[in-house]
Amino acid sequence: MREKLQQIKEEALLKLKECQNSQMLDELRVKYLGKKGELTTILRGMGQLSPEERPTVGKIANEVREEIEAAIEETLKQIKQREKNLRLSMETIDVTMPGRANRIGGLHPLTKALDEIKEIFIGMGFSIAEGPEVELDYYNFEALNIPKNHPARDEQDTFYINQNVVLRTQTSPVQIRVMENKKPPIRIIAPGRVYRSDTADATHSPIFHQVEGLVVDKGITMASLKGTLDAFAKRMFGEKTRTKFRPHHFPFTEPSAEVDVSCFVCGGTGCRVCKGSGWIEILGCGMVHPDVLRAGGIDPEVYSGFAFGLGLERIVMIKYGIDDIRLFYENDVRFLKQF
Amino acid sequence: MKVPFNWLLEYVDLDKDINEVAEKLTLTGSKVEEVIEKGKEIDKVVTGKIIKTEKHPNADKLTVCQVDVKDEVIQIVTGADNIKEGDIIPVALHGSTLPGGVKIKKGKLRGVESNGMLCSEAELGLADEDSVHGIMILDENTPIGVDIKEILGLNGGVIDFEITSNRADCFSVYGIARETAASFGCELKKLDLTFNENSENIEDFLKVEVKTPLCRRYMAKMIKNIKVGPSPEWMQAKLQEAGVRPINNVVDITNYVMLELGQPMHAFDYENIEGKKIVVKMAEDERFTTLDGVERQLDSSMITINDAQKTIAIAGVMGGQNSEVTEETNTIILECASFDGVTTRLTSKRLGLRTEASSRFEKDLDPNLVETALKRACHLFETLKVGEVVGGVIDCYEQKLEPHYVKVSPKWVNDFLGTDIVVQDMVTMLQRLDMEVEVKDELIIKVPTFRQDVKIKEDVAEEIARLYGYDVIPTQKIVGEAVEAEMTKEQKLIEAVKRTMVSSGLYETLTYSFFSPKVFDKINLSYDSELRNVVTISNPLGEDFSVMRTTLIPSMLEVMQRNILRDNKEVGLFDIGKVYLNVGKELPDERYKLCVAIAGDVDFFNLKGIVENLINVLSVDKAEFERETENSIFHPGRCAKLLVRKRYAGVLGEVHPDVLENYDLETRVYIAEIDLATLFEAAKMEKKYKPLPKYPAVLRDIALLVKDEVEVKKIEDIMLKQGKGIIEEIKLFDVYKGKQIPEGFKSVAYSIIYRAEDRTLTDEEINKVHNAIVKELEERLEAKLR
Numbered sequence A: 001m002r003e004k005l006q007q008i009k010e011e012a013l014l015k016l017k018e019c020q021n022s023q024m025l026d027e028l029r030v031k032y033l034g035k036k037g038e039l040t041t042i043l044r045g046m047g048q049l050s051p052e053e054r055p056t057v058g059k060i061a062n063e064v065r066e067e068i069e070a071a072i073e074e075t076l077k078q079i080k081q082r083e084k085n086l087r088l089s090m091e092t093i094d095v096t097m098p099g100r101a102n103r104i105g106g107l108h109p110l111t112k113a114l115d116e117i118k119e120i121f122i123g124m125g126f127s128i129a130e131g132p133e134v135e136l137d138y139y140n141f142e143a144l145n146i147p148k149n150h151p152a153r154d155e156q157d158t159f160y161i162n163q164n165v166v167l168r169t170q171t172s173p174v175q176i177r178v179m180e181n182k183k184p185p186i187r188i189i190a191p192g193r194v195y196r197s198d199t200a201d202a203t204h205s206p207i208f209h210q211v212e213g214l215v216v217d218k219g220i221t222m223a224s225l226k227g228t229l230d231a232f233a234k235r236m237f238g239e240k241t242r243t244k245f246r247p248h249h250f251p252f253t254e255p256s257a258e259v260d261v262s263c264f265v266c267g268g269t270g271c272r273v274c275k276g277s278g279w280i281e282i283l284g285c286g287m288v289h290p291d292v293l294r295a296g297g298i299d300p301e302v303y304s305g306f307a308f309g310l311g312l313e314r315i316v317m318i319k320y321g322i323d324d325i326r327l328f329y330e331n332d333v334r335f336l337k338q339f
Numbered sequence B: 001m002k003v004p005f006n007w008l009l010e011y012v013d014l015d016k017d018i019n020e021v022a023e024k025l026t027l028t029g030s031k032v033e034e035v036i037e038k039g040k041e042i043d044k045v046v047t048g049k050i051i052k053t054e055k056h057p058n059a060d061k062l063t064v065c066q067v068d069v070k071d072e073v074i075q076i077v078t079g080a081d082n083i084k085e086g087d088i089i090p091v092a093l094h095g096s097t098l099p100g101g102v103k104i105k106k107g108k109l110r111g112v113e114s115n116g117m118l119c120s121e122a123e124l125g126l127a128d129e130d131s132v133h134g135i136m137i138l139d140e141n142t143p144i145g146v147d148i149k150e151i152l153g154l155n156g157g158v159i160d161f162e163i164t165s166n167r168a169d170c171f172s173v174y175g176i177a178r179e180t181a182a183s184f185g186c187e188l189k190k191l192d193l194t195f196n197e198n199s200e201n202i203e204d205f206l207k208v209e210v211k212t213p214l215c216r217r218y219m220a221k222m223i224k225n226i227k228v229g230p231s232p233e234w235m236q237a238k239l240q241e242a243g244v245r246p247i248n249n250v251v252d253i254t255n256y257v258m259l260e261l262g263q264p265m266h267a268f269d270y271e272n273i274e275g276k277k278i279v280v281k282m283a284e285d286e287r288f289t290t291l292d293g294v295e296r297q298l299d300s301s302m303i304t305i306n307d308a309q310k311t312i313a314i315a316g317v318m319g320g321q322n323s324e325v326t327e328e329t330n331t332i333i334l335e336c337a338s339f340d341g342v343t344t345r346l347t348s349k350r351l352g353l354r355t356e357a358s359s360r361f362e363k364d365l366d367p368n369l370v371e372t373a374l375k376r377a378c379h380l381f382e383t384l385k386v387g388e389v390v391g392g393v394i395d396c397y398e399q400k401l402e403p404h405y406v407k408v409s410p411k412w413v414n415d416f417l418g419t420d421i422v423v424q425d426m427v428t429m430l431q432r433l434d435m436e437v438e439v440k441d442e443l444i445i446k447v448p449t450f451r452q453d454v455k456i457k458e459d460v461a462e463e464i465a466r467l468y469g470y471d472v473i474p475t476q477k478i479v480g481e482a483v484e485a486e487m488t489k490e491q492k493l494i495e496a497v498k499r500t501m502v503s504s505g506l507y508e509t510l511t512y513s514f515f516s517p518k519v520f521d522k523i524n525l526s527y528d529s530e531l532r533n534v535v536t537i538s539n540p541l542g543e544d545f546s547v548m549r550t551t552l553i554p555s556m557l558e559v560m561q562r563n564i565l566r567d568n569k570e571v572g573l574f575d576i577g578k579v580y581l582n583v584g585k586e587l588p589d590e591r592y593k594l595c596v597a598i599a600g601d602v603d604f605f606n607l608k609g610i611v612e613n614l615i616n617v618l619s620v621d622k623a624e625f626e627r628e629t630e631n632s633i634f635h636p637g638r639c640a641k642l643l644v645r646k647r648y649a650g651v652l653g654e655v656h657p658d659v660l661e662n663y664d665l666e667t668r669v670y671i672a673e674i675d676l677a678t679l680f681e682a683a684k685m686e687k688k689y690k691p692l693p694k695y696p697a698v699l700r701d702i703a704l705l706v707k708d709e710v711e712v713k714k715i716e717d718i719m720l721k722q723g724k725g726i727i728e729e730i731k732l733f734d735v736y737k738g739k740q741i742p743e744g745f746k747s748v749a750y751s752i753i754y755r756a757e758d759r760t761l762t763d764e765e766i767n768k769v770h771n772a773i774v775k776e777l778e779e780r781l782e783a784k785l786r
């Protein structure tokens, strides 16, 4: 019987090597270890043995069983690993194929730039004010120190609704409206659309956007104007940005200035964008004229303030190298998708 | 305004490069548009004398010249026909360079050797191509063999300034020289205003009467024995560099003084002044021919200069042909006057005639400049030997403009600027600007009459700031109490709308705020629609841009059309913009609208999904969709209105095929337009937390057969009403028509999820409710269970 057991074991281990998959392995298990399996059959014949032999043979039989089971287990493991590997290799995909997701759209480049500007000023304690685009002549001109027949009215070709009502040519009227409604301290920006009767071409648009700023309080100085706009320029165009304040003339500020920033394309060494000068003009500003403060109901002997205005399109055009302002209002999706 | 650099240097001793001067003046407030260095490019061009001309043997139109350039005589072939033997001309030698980098080399012209080129003003970059004819002929006394840049003063270059409307005093070379002197702290040289007069008196030859206060001052001098001819080379060169065309010595002198001092002048031929009388008065309606030969319509808003019989000039703008200086002129009246700025500007605008003179007068010139300029002109007439100055002067000047005073405390200036400038420095800076300063507790500043822009203490602060240097003023943070910065509810909601639209796959557009009144017909808008009540622009850029928009739909359709025609087929766009509703008040009601448009592989429900997303994000209270059949912009069977708290908030649907045709669109387009204010009023900003369910849910499916026209909303309303608060959710999962469903009916299948917050529902409880729902549906909607 011992020989028989030994034979079964060897035979089983040999056959085990031929097993290719888990199904064959199952068949093998049934054949040797199942209820009607060969090992079981032999064990049933144990009764014919002498009582002395039984324990020894029984022990051997168990060893054989355990050995076969262990071998099957081991093979099963190997087969499963192999099968898993096979599945993994069959499931290889082309990861360079496009992904699937809900499409996400995008904001208009002007909105994006404006959001950046808003964020910077909100961080400096500014609120956002708004005013009407169809505006009284009084707010757009008179209250800003631009009486009828002032030459500045010629410089800004104005759309009129009637004698007293215009499409605002600048966001500055919001200054007066804010001062009329709020006592200092005032710290606002007022972004919005403005209108000039210019026929549209690559550099002109009858509609464009400005961002107005106004600060009024006790002790506001030209140095605070410089500090605020310099901080803005550094956050908007990069920490290394330098600013240059040049004297200029606006009817509603005194003193007035135009502000250049070191070219954010070449860094100030001179390039096509800055026409070799290293500087780019981005905004106009100044200390609020006492007449304008008075028009807003604020006493210029007690308070002072500064104001500024920048053109949004211009900044975005320079930043991205867009050479035609009309693209902003054409809304070709291939343009919009780039921002 | 173009200022020739060498001309500028005649009034200030300055050893600086042109670019350095331009930079400095920019920083002190005279804005430089451009530094033009024409001469820089000219090389090896010298003066030469034509000593012999011959016809070209092979070409009729060419001439062979022998030109003496001092060191040698060279042969040059030219096509010009204005030259003769003895002329002195600019010669570009072999190997020379002209403006624009043009190189001149010797060669053969139709077989004859040519060793250079004779130059015109245009070729030297001094004038436009069309304004000159032929070679530039120089004065007969010009030395030969000399660099042309020296002769024409081209070494210096030109600075082009932008003159702001408040600085009339800078509209001249001398004015810029004053700024230069103040900026660099050097001395400004005095002008030579001396001249001799004969013993006659102008008052014996002319009377002047000023009948309008808009002419603040009128001066006249008389010059006789005039020899009209070309002005000297140096004067012509300076005029040309400054952009003024030389005409003859008389006109050139008046223009020269205008450029130098900023005071325009006019010369009348005395012979043509009838009645020995000049009258300044408002014009009558008449036709008048100006110097340029154009007949113009005058009216009573304009000032004219007249003799006893007729109009002879439009004041401050242009003289008349009838009194023009000609070659025969012997005696002239030099007019030097001060006309009202606004009147001049409006006149020039109305006539469409802006001249060097009018562009200066319109800035309101100092009446005291008149006298200086007139003296300077007389000085030039005499020294250039153009004529003899008659004694006496006519000066009508009733209200003399005196210098005014401004007081300011130095402490205030420093407090205002945020600086620490010492008093003496302030005084020095103001003195450099010709202001006299008395230092007491305050500075008492006597402002010269040419600085009418300096009226208040802030103006003085600016003068000090710009000479001190804006760049030297420190940069500081805003001091004072912190201000709370927060976005308003509307601003936050608009941001949320934008985010939702972007995450719905839409791109933001920006469109014009005005459009054509014709678009209303184009979008099929009903004739009685309120949207047709527009705000109209009185001076639009054309009908297409003539009324303020009352809806965003037309511009959105245009954008869709543009994109679809350009093959951008899958388009999803949104626009948040204002409409301007005419509400009968002075100003329109400006309201923000949201417009959404989609096209491509989409239908109505994609659009509705976007709107529903928005409603969810904003937590809009009581939002409902209702069928809309009356809106003629849309497909009558595929349009809904959005109601918020029972109020109309917007519309969404498939655009009517007629409208699509009007926009040449062949694909279906879905558009929504929503009034944001109405939406925002019902937007609940703060969210409420509800505990997660503790008890199990029970799901029951139900399939119904209903008539086609039964809207699912009706079914759902009944379910919810009968649900007695134990329905958590209703999900429509199938709508089916076709096989096994009778004509005119549809099958609708729902999952109803039952759940209670406080207990586990029993089958009995659910059955009761479920059966009630079924019963109600059968009774109210004639629904049948399937």
Ligand SMILES: [Zn+2]
Pocket (backbone or CB within 6 Å): A263, A264, A265, A266, A267, A268, A269, A270, A271, A272, A273, A274, A275, A276, A278, A279
């Ligand atoms: Zn650059």
